[in-house]
Amino acid sequence: MNRIRRTAAGSVAAALTLTLAACGVAQPQGSAELADEPVTLRVTWWGGDTRHxxxxxxxxxxxxxxxxxxxxxxxxxxxxxxxxLATATAGGNAADVIQMDQLYLSSYASRGSLTDLGSLSQLDTSGLEQPVLDMGSWNDTLYGMPISTTSTGLLVNTDLVEEIGVPLPDTSTWTWDEFEAWAQEVTEKSPEGTYGTNVIYNEFSLQLFARQHGDQLFSEDDIVIRPETLADYFQLALDWTKSGAAPSASTTAETISLPLDQTLFTTGKTAAIFTPSTMITAYAAASGAELELVPLPTPDEDTAKYDYYKPGMYWSVSSKSEHPAEAALLVDFLVNDPEAAKIIGTERGIPANAKSLESLGEDLTAEERKAADFAEQREPHLGDAPAIVPNGASDIETILLRYLQDVVFERQTPLDAANALIAEVQSSTNAAK
Structure with a gap:
C-alpha cells in the first residue's frame, strides 16, 4: 500500500524509464563462466533502513x-x-544486479536491458513453483527471479470488530453483497468517523476481481479487461461510498496519501481493508491491534481458481553486466541459500522458495506466520499466473486511482470511466510497441 501511495510521485520516473530505456537495445556482455580473478558487482535496490x-x-x-x-x-x-535506474540504463551504466518490480519488468526486458536468466547455469530456479516463476518472464524468457510472493486478502481489525459487536459472516464463502452489508452495519454501529472498509484501488485487486468474473486485466502486450468488468469494479467503490460502508469521497481523497501509521485503518477508524497479505506485519506494528487475514469476497460463493501468488519483487541482471555469471550466482544465493533466508527473513515478503520459508522455522513472528498460513490456505484457489503488466502500462495504478476518484465523486459513470481508462492505457501500450 505504501508503494501505491507513492506511485503518483513516481509517475514522472515511470515515464522517464520508458523514454530512456527505449534509446537502444542492449546486447548481453561478459562471460557466462565464473572468473578466477577479482570481480566487483554493483547491486541496486529500493527499501528502508532495515532492508539495507x-x-x-x-x-x-x-x-x-x-x-x-x-x-x-x-x-x-x-x-x-x-x-x-532509467538514467543509469540509458547511459549504459546500470548496476549488475537490479531489484525489479512487476510494473516495470516488461518495460526493461522488451528493450534488451535485462539478461535471460535461463541462460545462466549459476541460477537454480527449481525451488520455485512454476506459476510464480512464470511471472518473472516476458516473451517466454525469464528476466526476473521472484524474491517473494504475496496474496491479497482482507485485513480485519478484530479488536474493533469485537468492540462494535458486528461479527464477520462466513468468510470462506461470502459474496461481495454480503461483505458490503457487513461493512455498512459496522459503520452504522460505530462512532461517527469510523467505517466498515475502504475503497479498493490497486492493480492486484483488480486482477483478482477480473479473474473472479472470468476475465483478465492484461495480455502480454495489451489491456484486455472487458469494460463491463472494470465498470463493476468501479461500481463497488461507488456503492460503498454512497451506502456508508466506506468513507465519503472527500474523506477518501483527504486520507488516501497518508503515511501508513496515520491511515484510518491504523488509527482504528476502519474495520477492514484490502491489502497484500504481507502488509499485516507493518499494520500490526503501527496499530497495536489484533489483526486477521480473511479471503476476498466473490461474486456468487464461487470457489473457482481465481487467485495467484504475486511476486513481491524480483532480482534481475543487467544485459550490460561484464560479470553475468557472478551476478547470477549472487541472485541464486539471495533467493536459495538457507542462511541468507534467515538473515533476510520476510522483510521482502514471504520467500518465493518454499525451502527458504521452511528454514525460517520458529523465527517467524506471529504476524509473519499469519501471512504464511494465509498463503497456504489459498492454494486450493490458485489458478494459472496472469500476464504481467505490459510495456507502456507501468503507471496503471496511478491511472486506476484517478478514474476511481472520478467515479466516487460522480464526475463520471463507472462505465464511462472504464472505457476511458482502457483507452488511455491501450494508447500507452500501443505507443510502446
Missing part, C-alpha cells in the same frame, strides 16, 4: 564464501529509485 542492513549482512556472508567477489551496494527509496 539485512541485505548488507547477506552480502558479507556471500563475500566470505566467494572471496574474489566484492559487492558495491546502491539503494534508495521507491520514489527516486526508478528515475535513477
Amino acid at each position: 542492513a539485512r541485505t548488507q549482512e547477506v552480502f558479507d556472508l556471500f563475500e566470505e564464501q566467494y572471496p574474489n567477489v566484492t559487492i558495491e551496494p546502491e539503494f534508495s527509496d521507491w520514489s527516486g529509485y526508478w528515475e535513477k
Whole structure:
C-alpha cells in the first residue's frame, strides 16, 4: 500500500524509464563462466533502513564464501529509485544486479536491458513453483527471479470488530453483497468517523476481481479487461461510498496519501481493508491491534481458481553486466541459500522458495506466520499466473486511482470511466510497441 501511495510521485520516473530505456537495445556482455580473478558487482535496490542492513549482512556472508567477489551496494527509496535506474540504463551504466518490480519488468526486458536468466547455469530456479516463476518472464524468457510472493486478502481489525459487536459472516464463502452489508452495519454501529472498509484501488485487486468474473486485466502486450468488468469494479467503490460502508469521497481523497501509521485503518477508524497479505506485519506494528487475514469476497460463493501468488519483487541482471555469471550466482544465493533466508527473513515478503520459508522455522513472528498460513490456505484457489503488466502500462495504478476518484465523486459513470481508462492505457501500450 505504501508503494501505491507513492506511485503518483513516481509517475514522472515511470515515464522517464520508458523514454530512456527505449534509446537502444542492449546486447548481453561478459562471460557466462565464473572468473578466477577479482570481480566487483554493483547491486541496486529500493527499501528502508532495515532492508539495507539485512541485505548488507547477506552480502558479507556471500563475500566470505566467494572471496574474489566484492559487492558495491546502491539503494534508495521507491520514489527516486526508478528515475535513477532509467538514467543509469540509458547511459549504459546500470548496476549488475537490479531489484525489479512487476510494473516495470516488461518495460526493461522488451528493450534488451535485462539478461535471460535461463541462460545462466549459476541460477537454480527449481525451488520455485512454476506459476510464480512464470511471472518473472516476458516473451517466454525469464528476466526476473521472484524474491517473494504475496496474496491479497482482507485485513480485519478484530479488536474493533469485537468492540462494535458486528461479527464477520462466513468468510470462506461470502459474496461481495454480503461483505458490503457487513461493512455498512459496522459503520452504522460505530462512532461517527469510523467505517466498515475502504475503497479498493490497486492493480492486484483488480486482477483478482477480473479473474473472479472470468476475465483478465492484461495480455502480454495489451489491456484486455472487458469494460463491463472494470465498470463493476468501479461500481463497488461507488456503492460503498454512497451506502456508508466506506468513507465519503472527500474523506477518501483527504486520507488516501497518508503515511501508513496515520491511515484510518491504523488509527482504528476502519474495520477492514484490502491489502497484500504481507502488509499485516507493518499494520500490526503501527496499530497495536489484533489483526486477521480473511479471503476476498466473490461474486456468487464461487470457489473457482481465481487467485495467484504475486511476486513481491524480483532480482534481475543487467544485459550490460561484464560479470553475468557472478551476478547470477549472487541472485541464486539471495533467493536459495538457507542462511541468507534467515538473515533476510520476510522483510521482502514471504520467500518465493518454499525451502527458504521452511528454514525460517520458529523465527517467524506471529504476524509473519499469519501471512504464511494465509498463503497456504489459498492454494486450493490458485489458478494459472496472469500476464504481467505490459510495456507502456507501468503507471496503471496511478491511472486506476484517478478514474476511481472520478467515479466516487460522480464526475463520471463507472462505465464511462472504464472505457476511458482502457483507452488511455491501450494508447500507452500501443505507443510502446
